[in-house]
Each structure stands twice: as structure tokens, then as C-alpha cells.
Amino acid sequence: MKKQVKAGAMDGDRIDKIIDEYQGDASLLIQVLLEIQRENHWLSKEALEKVSEKLGVPLSRIQHVATFYKAFSLIPKGRHEVQICLGTACHVRGGPRILDRVEDVLGIRAGETTTDMKFTLETVNCLGCCALGPVMVVDGKYHGKIAPTKAEEVLKSCD
Amino acid sequence: MPKINSPAELEKLRKSILSKRDPNKPCIAICTGTGCLALGAEKVVTALKEEIKKHGLEHKVDIKETGCPGFCERGTVVVIYPEEICYLQVQPEDAGEIVSQTILARKVIDRLLYVDPATGEKAVHESEIPFYKNQMRLLIGNNIKLDPKSIEDYLALGGYSALAKVLSQMTPEQVLEEVKKSNLRGRGGGGFPAGRKWEECRNAPGEVRYVIVNADEGDPGAFMDRALLEGNPHSVLEGLIIGAYAIGSHEGYIYVRQEYPLAVENVTIAIKQAEEYGFLGQNILGSDFDFKVKVHRGAGAFVSGESSALMTAIEGRVGEPRPKYIHTAVKGIWDKPSNLNNVETWANVPLIINKGADWFTRIGTAGSKGTKIFSLVGKVNNTGLVEVPMGITLRDVIYKVGGGIPRGKKFKAVQTGGPSGGCIPEEQLDMPVDFDELTKAGSMMGSGGMIVMDEDTCMVDVARYFLNFLTDESCGKCVPCREGIRQMLKILTNITEGKGKEGDIELLEELAEVTKDASLCALGRTAANPVLSTIHYFRDEYEAHIKQKRCPAYSCKQLISYYIDPNKCQACMICLKQCPVGAIAGGKNQIHVIDQEKCTKCGTCFEVCPARFGAVKRLSGEPVPPPISEEARIIVRGSKER
Numbered sequence: 001m002k003k004q005v006k007a008g009a010m011d012g013d014r015i016d017k018i019i020d021e022y023q024g025d026a027s028l029l030i031q032v033l034l035e036i037q038r039e040n041h042w043l044s045k046e047a048l049e050k051v052s053e054k055l056g057v058p059l060s061r062i063q064h065v066a067t068f069y070k071a072f073s074l075i076p077k078g079r080h081e082v083q084i085c086l087g088t089a090c091h092v093r094g095g096p097r098i099l100d101r102v103e104d105v106l107g108i109r110a111g112e113t114t115t116d117m118k119f120t121l122e123t124v125n126c127l128g129c130c131a132l133g134p135v136m137v138v139d140g141k142y143h144g145k146i147a148p149t150k151a152e153e154v155l156k157s158c159d
Numbered sequence: 160m161p162k163i164n165s166p167a168e169l170e171k172l173r174k175s176i177l178s179k180r181d182p183n184k185p186c187i188a189i190c191t192g193t194g195c196l197a198l199g200a201e202k203v204v205t206a207l208k209e210e211i212k213k214h215g216l217e218h219k220v221d222i223k224e225t226g227c228p229g230f231c232e233r234g235t236v237v238v239i240y241p242e243e244i245c246y247l248q249v250q251p252e253d254a255g256e257i258v259s260q261t262i263l264a265r266k267v268i269d270r271l272l273y274v275d276p277a278t279g280e281k282a283v284h285e286s287e288i289p290f291y292k293n294q295m296r297l298l299i300g301n302n303i304k305l306d307p308k309s310i311e312d313y314l315a316l317g318g319y320s321a322l323a324k325v326l327s328q329m330t331p332e333q334v335l336e337e338v339k340k341s342n343l344r345g346r347g348g349g350g351f352p353a354g355r356k357w358e359e360c361r362n363a364p365g366e367v368r369y370v371i372v373n374a375d376e377g378d379p380g381a382f383m384d385r386a387l388l389e390g391n392p393h394s395v396l397e398g399l400i401i402g403a404y405a406i407g408s409h410e411g412y413i414y415v416r417q418e419y420p421l422a423v424e425n426v427t428i429a430i431k432q433a434e435e436y437g438f439l440g441q442n443i444l445g446s447d448f449d450f451k452v453k454v455h456r457g458a459g460a461f462v463s464g465e466s467s468a469l470m471t472a473i474e475g476r477v478g479e480p481r482p483k484y485i486h487t488a489v490k491g492i493w494d495k496p497s498n499l500n501n502v503e504t505w506a507n508v509p510l511i512i513n514k515g516a517d518w519f520t521r522i523g524t525a526g527s528k529g530t531k532i533f534s535l536v537g538k539v540n541n542t543g544l545v546e547v548p549m550g551i552t553l554r555d556v557i558y559k560v561g562g563g564i565p566r567g568k569k570f571k572a573v574q575t576g577g578p579s580g581g582c583i584p585e586e587q588l589d590m591p592v593d594f595d596e597l598t599k600a601g602s603m604m605g606s607g608g609m610i611v612m613d614e615d616t617c618m619v620d621v622a623r624y625f626l627n628f629l630t631d632e633s634c635g636k637c638v639p640c641r642e643g644i645r646q647m648l649k650i651l652t653n654i655t656e657g658k659g660k661e662g663d664i665e666l667l668e669e670l671a672e673v674t675k676d677a678s679l680c681a682l683g684r685t686a687a688n689p690v691l692s693t694i695h696y697f698r699d700e701y702e703a704h705i706k707q708k709r710c711p712a713y714s715c716k717q718l719i720s721y722y723i724d725p726n727k728c729q730a731c732m733i734c735l736k737q738c739p740v741g742a743i744a745g746g747k748n749q750i751h752v753i754d755q756e757k758c759t760k761c762g763t764c765f766e767v768c769p770a771r772f773g774a775v776k777r778l779s780g781e782p783v784p785p786p787i788s789e790e791a792r793i794i795v796r797g798s799k800e801r
Contacts, residue, residue, distance in 0.1 A: 026475060027473075027474055027475040028475060029475040029476075030455075030456070030458050030472065030475055031455070031456060033458070034417055034456055034458055061476070064477050065458075065475075065476065065477055068460060068477045068478070068479075068634075069457075069458030069459050069460050069463075069477075069478075070458070070459030070460060071417055071418075071458040071459040072458065086379075087379035087380050088379045088380035088536070088537070088574065088577075088608065088610045088624070088625075089379075089380045089536035089537045089542075089610055091379075091624050092537050092538060092610065092612055092616050092621075093537070093538070097761060097762065100759070100761060101739065101761065104739070104759075124418075125377070125379040125461070125628060126378070126379035126380055126381070126382070127193075127197075127418075128193055128194070128381075128382030128385055128419075129193055129194045129197045129231065129382075130231070130380055130382070130534065130536035130537070130542055131194055131231035131232045131234070131536070131542035131543060132194070132197055132198065132231075133536070135197075142197035142198075144197060144198070147766075148739070148761060148763060149737065149739070149763065152739070
């Protein structure tokens with residue numbers, strides 16, 4: 001079980017350290033943001049401002065990058081991250097049906113987080129384990145050849 | 160490890176590595192590629208290690224965690240050397256038996272072997288399994304033999320000998336000539352001859368040049384680049400260094416999607432090892448050639464896999480393509496000449512150098528040489544990575560290697576080339592797989608995704624699926640792509656929802672043409688392929704959706720209904736209990752009826768209805784019969800049934 005992620009929990013020192021690891025090289029902006037995203041699960045406004053200041057890159061350009069790439073999230077994520085694969089192989093094997101059921105069960109659409117911050121639901125375009133399709137990933141654990149009813153059970157077993 | 164300073168020292172090291180290795184020492188190789196990991200390979204490794212320890216065999220048996228050999232359908236894959244016994248679908252519980260039976264008693268465990276579904280015959284070795292037998296695995300064949308985190312494993316298999324040959328015996332011009340002669344074409348999608356690209360970059364003005372490995376494999380359903388980079392990173396690296404030497408570059412990048420964490424990890428380790436051993440850095444192998452490599456993680460954008468976009472991303476900016484009136488080979492990263500090739504293209508280079516262009520050109524067709532790795536996925540029995548010689552027919556790939564379509568369903572189409580490709584129907588299955596042939600058929604090679612579709616796949620929905628993907632991924636910089644795809648998607652969505660009208664097909668064709676002709680980069684220029692190829696080969700399906708509001712594949716939700724045949728329903732309560740929305744009414748002795756208003760068409764009832772009853776029917780293009788009277792719904796069961 002992942003520990004609870006508090007919104008904006010990352011402190012400035014840690015960000016300083018990450019930037020130092022990349023020698024303050026502005027061309028490595030994306031790599032720096034990826035590190036922060038990996039550790040904090042989202043990019044807060046404060047974090048982006050700090051990066052802008054330290055790397056000397058205008059905030060507008062950082063926003064451009066942070067909104068362009070899928071890996072970055074500008075809002076906090078729920079305790080459990082649910083990903084439904086909608087790659088072509090999963091699509092033809094019934095991925096959309098899994099998504100329909102999960103959206104129903106959680107009461108949110110793909111890309112959203114439940115109000116109690118318990119689940120964040122995302123779709124992904126191929127995880128590369130097409131032999132297991134359709135695939136649902138919950139907190140990094142793969143559930144392959146999953147049926148809608150099984151998907152519901154998995155989510156209900158999360159606390 | 161002291162640096163290796165000459166090809167002779169490399170050979171000496173190789174000999175010493177080999178002399179320390181006993182070819183008869185048992186070794187258990189376990190695939191720990193992403194597919195097998197998802198199936199629980201890590202637990203298999205732990206269990207095997209425990210068993211080895213329990214028997215006190217730590218020094219007598221090696222355990223190797225390897226990359227992906229391709230047979231993902233039957234993971235976790237385990238191969239036991241020196242006999243090369245291949246066990247499939249191995250579970251942690253099998254560890255005890257593998258050690259006590261196969262390692263200690265030298266006995267083959269029958270139940271873990273591959274069983275041919277057609278003949279019932281068992282296959283002990285990889286080479287006897289039809290899935291492998293019909294392939295030509297020049298690039299991924301070594302994956303199960305080496306630990307990707309060990310440079311010594313790569314050296315033991317002859318690694319870096321091509322680099323040594325190049326640096327000691329060949330001029331950059333000779334390397335270039337050899338690659339040009341091999342007619343190696345880019346494996347990333349376009350199929351542009353690699354040698355010509357190298358030459359253009361080499362001849363471009365300027366001192367600084369860059370070489371790049373494109374591992375931003377974004378095609379849904381394709382994962383061969385990941386398998387190579389995860390499973391045999393040194394082979395890609397060696398190809399890159401050779402290319403850099405030919406082009407005259409001293410700095411390279413490996414651009415990997417961050418969604419592939421294991422590939423990032425393994426290639427980063429490989430670079431570090433190569434630096435320590437002196438395959439990277441200053442005066443490589445005692446020559447005057449210097450070269451260094453950095454890993455750049457992509458942050459998730461399909462369009463950034465396009466060469467000019469990828470180079471912009473490396474500069475730390477938004478990865479959007481630019482017009483290429485001036486090729487990236489002349490002005491790429493920071494406006495310096497830059498040569499980009501796909502992972503699989505680079506991995507071919509050491510083979511060409513070692514075995515020669517003449518050997519390479521003997522494999523394949525007139526215009527496409529060598530092998531190609533495909534990810535064979537979808538509605539096919541043997542899902543996985545397959546490497547086949549160019550020129551093999553699609554039918555052989557799907558039936559001989561792939562084992563055909565599961566559950567006796569009928570083949571409908573195979574989609575190649577990812578979102579830029581097209582769907583190829585049954586009539587064309589005897590077409591040879593080759594860059595030019597696939598393009599002629601309205602599809603393309605792409606990076607090598609091969610998605611098999613059966614009778615249950617709706618072709619209009621497939622076109623809609625790809626355009627939906629492309630709308631998300633279009634960067635929006637140019638209007639024809641941004642708007643063209645969006646409008647095509649709108650029409651396709653309408654058709655799948657039963658709102659299609661006369662003239663839609665013609666309008667799609669018109670939009671497709673403009674998007675194709677006027678878009679800035681390959682994403683837009685090829686976006687219409689899924690639409691055009693499905694219209695070309697499956698026009699009747701489009702017409703059924705538009706004219707009869709019928710989905711022949713029973714896939715488009717808005718066009719289908721589920722209905723329980725009162726003559727067949729045995730009131731068994733299974734569907735009633737499983738329906739997630741409570742849309743089925745009935746009772747123990749009362750025939751079930753679906754409330755069409757409540758039904759969300761999830762298909763659960765259709766799946767759970769016992770095959771011997773077969774009472775749940777799918778209807779499309781016809782009205783649902785009205786429910787029968789309450790009295791007629793009562794089932795009076797005979798005494799023998801109780």
C-alpha cells in the first residue's frame with residue numbers, strides 16, 4: 001500500500017536537491033519535472049515557481065511543458081491510482097467495457113479523482129503486456145484478462 | 160575493471176570470461192520482461208532462489224533474470240541450460256519440482272512443456288515450438304540467453320566485436336558503405352534507408368553532430384523496442400557507437416519513454432558499464448575516437464516520437480514537430496546535424512558489420528532486407544513478439560507463428576502500422592510482409608504492431624478508435640491535422656452511434672485526402688490511413704451502420720440490444736444475479752426479461768448465460784420482440800429435474 005500523498009507535501013529543499021542533481025541545466029527541464037512528479041505524484045504551483053526561478057526558465061514555458069506531456073499532473077492524485085489500458089489489443093479484447101464499469105463503480109470519469117481522494121482513474125494507451133489484455137493496473141499491480149465483475153471486486157478490496 | 164585499450168585486449172578478456180564459464184553448469188533463465196513480470200515472474204525467481212538455497216546448490220546452479228524471449232502468451236517463460244529445456248506458464252509453486260526433478264534428477268517435467276494444440280505433441284526445446292520454429296530470431300534470439308544487467312554476458316556472446324572490427328579495420332567511409340550496401344531501412348515506421356540518412360548527416364556542414372536512438376515507442380500494441388532495450392541494451396548501444404563513428408559524431412542520446420522504467424534502468428546501467436570497460440568515453444578501444452551517450456526520458460506524448468519533435472524535446476522544450484524543408488540530418492538538435500534511428504535499426508548494425516552486407520541482403524525481399532520484429536497481439540492464440548524475415552506472408556505470421564484465431568472465431572482483418580497504418584482483410588493475407596507491399600495495400604510497416612481482429616471486431620469502431628487516439632495526440636500546431644482528425648472522428652462517432660447519414664462516407668474520404676496532403680508531419684499525413692483502409696475493404700460495414708443502423712460485429716453499443724429468448728431461458732437466475740444495473744426481471748421459475756430502458760449493454764448476461772441454454776441473444780438493426788405475457792413466463796419443472 002502506498003503511503004498517503006499529501007497535496008503539496010514536497011518541500012523546497014528536496015526540489016533544490018533534484019535541480020542540483022541535474023546541475024541546474026535548463027535543457028534538462030523535462031527530466032527535473034519528471035523527478036518531481038515521480039516523488040510527489042503531482043506538480044504544485046509552488047514547485048513549478050521554484051523550478052522556474054532556479055533554472056531561469058519562464059513560468060509560461062514550464063506551464064507549456066507541464067500541460068503538454070501526459071506524465072505530468074497539475075492536480076493532486078488519489079491514494080489509489082487505477083489505470084485501464086485502452087491500447088489497440090486491449091480495445092479489441094474489451095477494454096472499453098472495463099472502463100465503463102469502473103467509471104460506474106467509482107462515479108468518476110477517466111482523468112478524474114474521487115472527492116474522498118481515494119481513487120484516481122486514468123486510461124493509458126498500451127502498457128505493452130498485450131498478452132494479458134484487457135488489463136487494469138491498480139497501484140502498479142497488473143490485473144490481466146480481467147472481466148468487468150472482477151474489476152469491480154478489485155476496486156472494492158482497496159481500502 | 161581496468162579499461163580495455165585495444166581489440167586484442169577485448170579478445171583476451173572475452174577468452175578469460177569464457178574460460179571461467181562452464182558450459183555444462185546448469186543455469187535457470189527466467190524471463191523478467193514486463194509481460195512476464197506482470198504475470199508474476201518475480202515470485203518465480205524468488206521461489207527458485209529459495210529452492211536452490213534449500214538444496215545448497217548456490218555455487219552449482221546459476222539463476223539468470225533475462226529479457227523477453229517473446230512468448231508472452233505463455234509466461235512466465237523459464238529455460239534451463241545446458242539442455243535448453245523450455246518451461247512455460249511457470250508458477251512459483253513449480254520451483255520445488257524444477258530444482259528437484261530437472262536440476263538434480265535431470266528429468267523433464269512434462270506438465271510444464273508446450274503442448275501443440277493441434278497434435279497434442281509436447282515440445283521440450285524452444286526450437287521445437289511452432290511459435291519459435293517459424294521465426295528467424297537474429298535480434299531477440301539472445302534475449303533469453305543473457306542478463307541485460309551484465310556486460311559480461313553480452314561479451315560472452317561475442318558482444319562489441321563489431322565495434323572492435325570497425326575501429327581497428329574500417330574507415331568511417333567503409334562503415335557507411337557497408338550499411339548502405341546492406342540496404343537497412345529504418346524500423347521506426349518510415350522505412351528510409353539508414354545508410355543514406357547517415358551519409359546526409361555526415362556530409363552536413365558543422366563540427367558537432369548528434370546521433371539519437373528513438374525509443375519513444377508510442378504505438379499502442381507495439382513493444383518490440385522495449386523488449387530490445389530491456390533485454391539486450393548493449394546491442395543497441397554497440398550499433399549506436401558504430402553509427403557515431405561512421406557519421407563523425409561524439410555525442411549521442413537515447414530517448415526512452417518514461418513509461419518504460421525497466422528499459423530506462425537497463426540502458427542506464429549498460430551505458431555505465433560500457434564507460435567502465437572503455438566502449439564509451441575517450442579513445443575507445445585505444446583508437447582516437449571519442450563518444451558519450453546520455454539518456455533522455457520522454458514524458459509521454461505520441462507526437463514526440465516524430466524526429467524533429469523528439470529533437471525539440473531533447474532540448475527541454477515541448478516536443479512538437481517542425482516543417483522539414485531542411486532535414487534534421489542537417490539541422491536537428493540545437494540546429495546541429497543530427498541522425499535519428501529507431502532502436503531496432505541500431506540493433507541491426509552490429510550484425511551487418513560482423514556478418515557483412517552480403518549476408519544481410521540475402522534475407523528478405525528485393526526492397527526490404529533483413530528481419531522485422533512484430534508484436535502480434537489481439538485476437539490471436541500466441542500473443543507475443545515475433546521476429547520474421549521480410550517477405551514472409553501475413554498468413555504465415557498469423558497462423559504458423561501466431562497459431563490462428565482463438566475460440567474458433569473467424570478472422571476478419573489484421574491492423575499493421577499502429578495509428579498510422581491500416582487494416583488488411585482476409586483476401587490479402589498471402590501478401591508478403593515488406594515495406595512497399597504494405598504501403599501498396601493502404602497500410603504501412605510502422606514500428607511493427609500487428610493487431611489481429613476477428614468477427615467480433617467492428618471495423619468502423621476500429622477507425623474511430625485510432626482517430627480518437629490521434630485527436631488526443633495531435634499537437635494542434637497545424638490546422639489540417641488538428642481539425643481534419645477531429646471532424647473525421649465526429650463523423651465516425653456518429654456512425655457508430657447510429658446517427659450516420661447518407662454522404663458520410665464520401666465526406667470522410669474528402670476530409671481524409673486534405674488531412675493527408677496538407678498536414679505538417681507524418682502524424683497528420685498518415686492519420687487517414689485507418690479510415691481509408693477500412694472504407695476500402697469494409698465499405699459494407701459502414702453502409703450497414705448508416706443505412707440499417709446495424710453493427711454486423713455486435714460491438715457498437717448504441718446499435719445493439721440484448722434479448723432473452725423466452726423459448727430457451729431456463730430461469731436459472733445467473734444473468735439476473737450478475738447484471739450490474741439490475742435490469743433483468745424474473746424469478747426462480749419465471750423466464751427472465753431484460754428491461755431495455757435500464758440495460759447498459761455491458762454484455763455480462765450474454766457472457767454468463769450457460770452455453771447449453773444460449774438464451775441471451777444480441778440483436779442489431781432489428782427491433783427487440785415485445786415481452787411475453789406474465790402467465791407464459793412461468794416455468795413448470797418436471798419432477799426429474801428436481
